[in-house]
Amino acid sequence: MVLSRFWLVIFISSIAFVIFSLFSGNSYTIDNVLNGKKDDPILISEKYIDQSPVFIKDSILKAPNQTMIINRDSLNADTTYVYKNKVVKIFSGVQKSDGLLPTCKSTLLDLIIPLIAYLAFFCGLMELLIISGASEKLAKGLSPVFVKVFPSIPKNHPSISYMTLNFAANFLGLDSAATPFGLKAMESLQELNPDKDRASDAQIMFLCLHASGLTLIATSIIGYRAAANASNPADVMLPCIITSFIGTIAAFLLVGIRQKINFKSASLVLTLMSLIAAIVGLLMYVNHLDIIGKNYFTSNLSALILVGIIVFTLLFSFMKEKKFAAANTTVYEAFVAGANNGVKTGVTIFPYVLGMLVAISLFRNSGLFEIISNWIAFAFSTMGVSKEITDALPVALLRPFSSAGSRGFLIDSMNTFGPDSLTGRLSSIFQCSAESTFYVIAVYFGSVNIKNTRYALGTMLLVDLICVITAIFVATWFF
Numbered sequence: 001m002v003l004s005r006f007w008l009v010i011f012i013s014s015i016a017f018v019i020f021s022l023f024s025g026n027s028y029t030i031d032n033v034l035n036g037k038k039d040d041p042i043l044i045s046e047k048y049i050d051q052s053p054v055f056i057k058d059s060i061l062k063a064p065n066q067t068m069i070i071n072r073d074s075l076n077a078d079t080t081y082v083y084k085n086k087v088v089k090i091f092s093g094v095q096k097s098d099g100l101l102p103t104c105k106s107t108l109l110d111l112i113i114p115l116i117a118y119l120a121f122f123c124g125l126m127e128l129l130i131i132s133g134a135s136e137k138l139a140k141g142l143s144p145v146f147v148k149v150f151p152s153i154p155k156n157h158p159s160i161s162y163m164t165l166n167f168a169a170n171f172l173g174l175d176s177a178a179t180p181f182g183l184k185a186m187e188s189l190q191e192l193n194p195d196k197d198r199a200s201d202a203q204i205m206f207l208c209l210h211a212s213g214l215t216l217i218a219t220s221i222i223g224y225r226a227a228a229n230a231s232n233p234a235d236v237m238l239p240c241i242i243t244s245f246i247g248t249i250a251a252f253l254l255v256g257i258r259q260k261i262n263f264k265s266a267s268l269v270l271t272l273m274s275l276i277a278a279i280v281g282l283l284m285y286v287n288h289l290d291i292i293g294k295n296y297f298t299s300n301l302s303a304l305i306l307v308g309i310i311v312f313t314l315l316f317s318f319m320k321e322k323k324f325a326a327a328n329t330t331v332y333e334a335f336v337a338g339a340n341n342g343v344k345t346g347v348t349i350f351p352y353v354l355g356m357l358v359a360i361s362l363f364r365n366s367g368l369f370e371i372i373s374n375w376i377a378f379a380f381s382t383m384g385v386s387k388e389i390t391d392a393l394p395v396a397l398l399r400p401f402s403s404a405g406s407r408g409f410l411i412d413s414m415n416t417f418g419p420d421s422l423t424g425r426l427s428s429i430f431q432c433s434a435e436s437t438f439y440v441i442a443v444y445f446g447s448v449n450i451k452n453t454r455y456a457l458g459t460m461l462l463v464d465l466i467c468v469i470t471a472i473f474v475a476t477w478f479f
Helices: 002-024 031-035 054-062 100-132 134-149 158-171 175-192 201-211 219-227 233-259 266-287 291-319 321-326 331-365 368-382 393-398 403-417 422-432 437-447 456-478
Strands: 041-048 067-070 079-084 087-094
Touching (some): 002 331, 031 041, 031 100, 054 079, 100 134, 100 158, 100 175, 100 291, 100 321, 100 331, 134 158, 134 291, 158 175, 158 201, 158 291, 175 201, 175 331, 175 437, 201 233, 201 456, 219 233, 219 403, 219 422, 233 422, 233 456, 291 331, 321 331, 331 437, 368 393, 393 422, 393 456, 403 422, 422 456, 437 456
Antiparallel strands (some): 079 087
């Protein structure tokens, strides 16, 4: 209900603002909101050639292609004059994201189809883990801890192994593997859900922990910083880990208090201390490496882990071929059956993702998001927050809505202020310390047709806020 109302508010307010801007004269056309593409120039005016200043008129007529660009510099969008059919079209600024119709197309071609491919492959592997008995063994080993965090889940339930693989993939920055494992976990948890339209306590706990974004190897962030010529691309890794870890603990505490989890459980405390020790140990190892060593280690660890999971799954399945024969199938046929289920899941979640991304596209292109972000930045500046921090806030504000959009702001902030500036580093921490909340809710709850998300959205947004505040303190402490 909350998600539905929020979606409606974004949609209706964005459309109302677009119409208001058109009739108030703040916008010349709304065609870009419907058909424009990201980084396309925005049409702001049209004039007859005789109405243009003389120097512009002469320059356009003399220029090849009858096009003139002025105000060319690296920080501001160019103003472009294009003469065609007796009319000079004036363009200035660039579009923030794809319009409504291109978003529909790109959602299918650039997001859903690749996601379906990932789902097909990893759901095929999951089917092998299930039939071979590997997932059952993993669930048995982790049941003592998981039953404390998820008291409604029976011991040795298959969802435990799926959630474990999802957390591990997120931890190592394996986004392509994390989503299929997570969707499989949601399907398994839905089997235990007595009210199929309403999110269960276990589903909310899992999704909030997943969305808190605990990441050890921020491979993509290191890559963006390296491309921007940062002096040490991996220097934000430790702040990213600290911020995302605090976000995960906050998510666990907030949901745990709501669900009356027993935080004094010995197995729970031991697991938490072991996780902290593992993180600290790995950080100590990585910290003594030089720049090349850090880049080499971070770029290969995740890939090796993923290859290891694939190899283990195939070898274990080969060793347990009798179980496949007992199930009247083969290893390959089981993989194909699992992959087919992955394709069906991808098709199921497509409308949920499409609806959310179209609303976000309208929100950004309407100009409403920019106004709200400017207000928030102004409020922070009046409280004495430095400009270096407020310049990074657009990344934090857009992160819950769109990973691609916030990534664009991240790259822009590094290009504008420098990758080694506080703004560039803080933007990097914002980007890697949380998930895209609305996308995650649309995908995961949509995959099992959950209509009432209860308090999941509010908790996830609160965790996002905690991550933003933590990132600011951590960044100013480190840099």
